[in-house]
Amino acid sequence: MTVILRLAMIGFGNVGQEFARLLDRKREWLLKSKGLDVEVLVISTRSKGSLMSKRRLDTARAVEELRKGSLRGYGSEYTELSPIELIGKCDADMMIELTTLDIESGQPATDHIKKAMNMGMDVVTANKGPVAFHYDDLARLARSNGVKFRFEGTVMDGTPIFNLVEKTLQGCEVTGIQGILNSTSNFVLTEMASGKTMDEAISKAQGMGLAEADPAMDLDGWDAAAKITALANVLMGAGSDPKKVERNGIRGLSADDVRASANERTKWKLLASAERDGGSIRTFVGPETITPDSPFWSVDGTSSAVTLKTDLMGDLTIIESGPMLTQTAYAIFSDMLLVVDSIRAGTLQ
Amino acid sequence: MTVILRLAMIGFGNVGQEFARLLDRKREWLLKSKGLDVEVLVISTRSKGSLMSKRRLDTARAVEELRKGSLRGYGSEYTELSPIELIGKCDADMMIELTTLDIESGQPATDHIKKAMNMGMDVVTANKGPVAFHYDDLARLARSNGVKFRFEGTVMDGTPIFNLVEKTLQGCEVTGIQGILNSTSNFVLTEMASGKTMDEAISKAQGMGLAEADPAMDLDGWDAAAKITALANVLMGAGSDPKKVERNGIRGLSADDVRASANERTKWKLLASAERDGGSIRTFVGPETITPDSPFWSVDGTSSAVTLKTDLMGDLTIIESGPMLTQTAYAIFSDMLLVVDSIRAGTLQ
Numbered sequence: 001m002t003v004i005l006r007l008a009m010i011g012f013g014n015v016g017q018e019f020a021r022l023l024d025r026k027r028e029w030l031l032k033s034k035g036l037d038v039e040v041l042v043i044s045t046r047s048k049g050s051l052m053s054k055r056r057l058d059t060a061r062a063v064e065e066l067r068k069g070s071l072r073g074y075g076s077e078y079t080e081l082s083p084i085e086l087i088g089k090c091d092a093d094m095m096i097e098l099t100t101l102d103i104e105s106g107q108p109a110t111d112h113i114k115k116a117m118n119m120g121m122d123v124v125t126a127n128k129g130p131v132a133f134h135y136d137d138l139a140r141l142a143r144s145n146g147v148k149f150r151f152e153g154t155v156m157d158g159t160p161i162f163n164l165v166e167k168t169l170q171g172c173e174v175t176g177i178q179g180i181l182n183s184t185s186n187f188v189l190t191e192m193a194s195g196k197t198m199d200e201a202i203s204k205a206q207g208m209g210l211a212e213a214d215p216a217m218d219l220d221g222w223d224a225a226a227k228i229t230a231l232a233n234v235l236m237g238a239g240s241d242p243k244k245v246e247r248n249g250i251r252g253l254s255a256d257d258v259r260a261s262a263n264e265r266t267k268w269k270l271l272a273s274a275e276r277d278g279g280s281i282r283t284f285v286g287p288e289t290i291t292p293d294s295p296f297w298s299v300d301g302t303s304s305a306v307t308l309k310t311d312l313m314g315d316l317t318i319i320e321s322g323p324m325l326t327q328t329a330y331a332i333f334s335d336m337l338l339v340v341d342s343i344r345a346g347t348l349q
Numbered sequence: 350m351t352v353i354l355r356l357a358m359i360g361f362g363n364v365g366q367e368f369a370r371l372l373d374r375k376r377e378w379l380l381k382s383k384g385l386d387v388e389v390l391v392i393s394t395r396s397k398g399s400l401m402s403k404r405r406l407d408t409a410r411a412v413e414e415l416r417k418g419s420l421r422g423y424g425s426e427y428t429e430l431s432p433i434e435l436i437g438k439c440d441a442d443m444m445i446e447l448t449t450l451d452i453e454s455g456q457p458a459t460d461h462i463k464k465a466m467n468m469g470m471d472v473v474t475a476n477k478g479p480v481a482f483h484y485d486d487l488a489r490l491a492r493s494n495g496v497k498f499r500f501e502g503t504v505m506d507g508t509p510i511f512n513l514v515e516k517t518l519q520g521c522e523v524t525g526i527q528g529i530l531n532s533t534s535n536f537v538l539t540e541m542a543s544g545k546t547m548d549e550a551i552s553k554a555q556g557m558g559l560a561e562a563d564p565a566m567d568l569d570g571w572d573a574a575a576k577i578t579a580l581a582n583v584l585m586g587a588g589s590d591p592k593k594v595e596r597n598g599i600r601g602l603s604a605d606d607v608r609a610s611a612n613e614r615t616k617w618k619l620l621a622s623a624e625r626d627g628g629s630i631r632t633f634v635g636p637e638t639i640t641p642d643s644p645f646w647s648v649d650g651t652s653s654a655v656t657l658k659t660d661l662m663g664d665l666t667i668i669e670s671g672p673m674l675t676q677t678a679y680a681i682f683s684d685m686l687l688v689v690d691s692i693r694a695g696t697l698q
Contacts, residue, residue, distance in 0.1 A: 022661070026520050033520075158662055160517035167516040168509035170686045171375050171382070172679065295647045295668050312371070312679045313507055319644050319666040330521065330661045337519045345694035 008042035011098030020059035097125035106133035126153030153331030179306035184218035220249035228272035248286035357391035360447030369408035446474035455482035475502030502680030528655035533567035569598035577621035597635035
């Protein structure tokens with residue numbers, strides 16, 4: 001039996017395009033192993049128009065048209081409807097939310113997700129804002145609409161963290177979390193440890209496409225704060241938001257500090273943590289030194305890692321080494337499959 | 350709706366007893382979150398008799414009787430039937446296989462598992478022998494009998510490795526595996542790096558109950574060979590057995606080697622690896638040096654770790670820090686829940 005799954009892709013930048021390529025690459029596997037035929041019916045971009053169809057769009061051709069500057073050349077499927085209008089009118093079963101995020105508000109992703117859930121669509125996103133700012137509301141809305149909401153790509157790309165806990169650590173309580181979650185800061189600290197100034201390290205990160213023109217979100221700890229909030233909300237029921245995180249970035253560290261500590265067999269890392277504090281959950285982000293016995297000792301450059309402290313399994317650490325675009329695209333792919341699995345299992349989560 | 354799950358525990362040593370305590374500790378959670386009421390109907394020990402009942406056994410009382418030397422004092426449930434006879438006669442839905450293993454043959458665990466599958470019982474084991482020696486046969490037998498077969502506890506205690514790949518890395522191909530899988534060897538190497546001789550380190554491990562009186566299985570790489578075979582069979586379709594592993598233990602290393610390397614910012618580790626070699630899978634175990642940029646750098650003492658090399662997610666490393674008995678018991682618990690989930694989902698795997 002083959003099931004047809006129809007997607008609306010809201011946001012079609014690098015991650016979205018890589019996900020579309022991944023769907024093509026794994027088409028045979030999807031059909032054979034999962035009995036699943038995935039069709040993209042909607043592609044929405046911020047400034048280059050959108051496509052809506054009742055039949056499968058050719059995503060490779062859409063990528064080509066985007067390279068020329070606009071989706072207009074694709075054909076009669078072209079539309080200038082807004083994302084909200086597209087979600088309201090399309091025939092898709094699932095929305096993939098990948099728009100650019102305003103980290104201060106979690107928008108417009110949160111509105112897109114609410115609209116999709118209210119239309120009865122399952123939702124997969126790699127956008128950390130909605131999970132960091134509105135997790136409890138969105139989880140409730142998903143339940144009341146009988147739809148699924150998954151977001152593995154919000155933290156450490158496609159590395160299984162949320163899915164790991166939900167699927168493989170059942171009955172295990174997460175009592176604390178610590179991670180290196182912002183790869184730009186980690187890259188900058190690694191470069192500084194080998195002798196660069198912070199400005200030189202930032203320039204190098206920008207040259208590699210790793211840091212934004214304004215790297216404040218990364219260096220001031222905002223990105224890490226949003227991620228630790230997402231983790232704490234989902235895994236520890238924190239009900240928090242990123243503004244409540246005690247937050248220090250790495251800009252207070254001098255090149256001398258970082259270099260000197262590297263010589264003393266310690267390293268500076270930007271650590272994001274969540275721990276129980278009486279009845280509530282304390283979340284904090286800031287530079288800390290680690291020693292060679294830390295599981296994070298090898299986590300340099302763009303790598304990232306998280307340690308989950310648990311009641312039954314002690315400390316488990318997961319390290320993602322040198323991620324590329326494929327890893328975030330895989331998060332969407334993996335979440336899409338888990339949604340299909342749970343619908344097939346007839347369970348509501 | 351509450352489902353009653355009836356267990357036959359074949360083997361009731363430290364891990365089995367800890368699992369029974371875990372069932373008691375999580376009884377409320379099992380009922381509330383999973384709608385599951387777990388009853389132990391059979392307890393089989395090697396030399397202290399067995400219990401079989403049509404109603405729930407009191408596992409805490411069984412543990413007390415064992416402390417006195419025999420299960421005979423428990424009551425009329427006492428029996429001297431063999432494990433195979435018990436499996437054939439009992440009313441259990443699932444067998445938990447935790448007998449002492451003969452690593453050279455994978456017995457008697459493999460016979461117990463076959464008998465249980467042929468009786469229509471699902472099987473959960475922490476015994477690496479059956480998976481290392483007979484995985485393909487047992488997987489086939491499980492399919493033909495429509496039962497589940499799970500074995501997370503065979504490698505790195507309850508750390509999700511098999512379950513991680515199956516449940517959270519769907520569509521991702523494992524192209525290579527490397528791990529520190531034998532904690533006795535790792536403990537001995539860590540002690541030697543800090544100045545002990547191998548004999549002193551082994552004595553310390555024996556004093557802690559970590560190493561057997563005859564530590565050959567650990568130090569000669571047999572245990573690691575069985576574990577890398579289990580991983581390669583399940584995750585890479587190797588169809589191998591532990592005798593095919595290129596195997597070197599740590600006994601060839603002198604205290605001077607290990608201490609000297611520690612001073613040079615390298616460490617000796619007993620690494621177990623699986624990699625593609627043309628159309629087949631090559632498995633090998635041996636001491637190798639690692640440097641501080643290895644994700645295994647912090648993996649000292651009784652900790653263990655594995656790196657999965659994958660096509661879509663790059664390298665993922667999972668580290669288990671300082672495991673205790675609870676972690677192996679949790680593997681059984683976690684597998685038991687996954688069996689129940691997949692039965693509820695009505696899928697055959």
